[in-house]
Amino acid sequence: MxxxxxxxxxxxxxxxxxxxxxxxxxxxxxxxxxxxxxxxxxxxxxxxxxxxxxxxxxxxxxxxxxxxxxxxxxxxxxxxxAPVSAGDGNAVPFRGIPHDVLYSQKLRGGVQLLKSEEGQPYFSVSGDPNNLSKRLVDFLKKQARQDLEQAVDRHAKTLGKKVATVSIRDTKSRWGSCTSDGRLSFSWRLILAPPEVLDYVAAHEVAHLVHMNHSPDFWQVCTQLAPHTPKARRWLNDNGARLHRYF
Ligand SMILES: [Zn+2]
Structure with a gap:
């Protein structure tokens, strides 16, 4: 057989x-x-x-x-x-600048953005020490939403386009996306990158409201909105993976 x-x-x-x-x-x-x-x-x-x-x-x-x-x-x-936890003394980039994360003994206050006497910016996080990371991530997500909404708004106005919704996610594979009916979504981790990188990704997704592809016409609109497009793309290429190491 x-x-x-x-x-x-x-x-x-x-x-x-x-x-x-x-x-x-x-x-x-x-x-x-x-x-x-x-x-x-x-x-x-x-x-x-x-x-x-x-x-x-x-x-x-x-x-x-x-x-x-x-x-x-x-x-x-x-x-x-090596994942960088947000515990005491670990620097976390925020809008491209490393910030130390210090635990505050105060019971309330949540996350505060402060400056040391030497002018070094840092995060002070209070509350249950076991929830340090979660608190800081919640704070960073809120900031990401604020910066991204502002940037999207500005770029959409320039093009005279309407955006339906902006959502903030923790996506591993893409920094942003856009549907044909104007729903944009972004990775909150863009708040860790320099502002011009976040601005570029916002411009990129808004430019998709004009061209739903990556044609030369699309890149022209994107670069018109964000002249730093080539530099920001290079930055993401070189450093993007690093942003996933935090938390
Ligand atoms: Zn695209």
Whole structure:
């Protein structure tokens, strides 16, 4: 008796855990029938490292491979993806400028934007110390909404276009989007970037109200609204991924 189909590859778990003396790491397994060998990567914007398992690859071999690479993995995770928590003493960029985050013993007051005696800006966050990050993120989202609404308003007026809604999200893959009926949405993380970058993304989405594509005509409108378009695009290209490291 012959089978028409080749034997299915043995199923793999979604993730494996590997550990060394420093701790344990969760790695996502991804079978790729075209891969020739095992490959471990730390993809930008993804939470977990990914181990590609080639055709016919086995769980035990994958685990051994990951174990041999653990030093490299550790190094990579530390350098490229170390999340910056908003705890005491960690600087967080706000409108492109690093701000220290200090915990205030006061019970009330929420988040305040203050300046040290040397003129260094910082965030003072009060309340339950366990909710520091959440409080600061809520504050940053509010500021992002304010800046983005202002920029959208200004650009829409220039073009004589109407915007239906502006929403603020935590999108990983795009900084902004626009529907044909004028609903714009943006990543709140743009408030971390220099103001001209936020302004460019606002101009970009507003320009889509004129051209729903990325044609030369579109870029002309976008650059007319935001002359710093090329510079801002370069900045996002070089630094955008870094903005996802916070919180
Ligand atoms: Zn676009």
């Amino acid at each position: 012959r089978f028409l189909f080749s034997k299915p590859a043995p199923s793999l778990p979604d993730t494996i855990e590997v550990e060394n003396e420093n701790g344990s790491y969760t790695i996502r397994l991804r079978r790729n029938e075209r891969a020739k060998r095992y490959i471990l990567r730390v993809p930008t914007g993804e939470k977990l490292p990914v181990l590609t398992v080639p055709k016919g690859g086995k769980l035990e071999t994958a685990r051994d491979f990951a174990k041999r690479q653990i030093g490299w993995l550790e190094d990579k995770l530390e350098k490229r993806h």
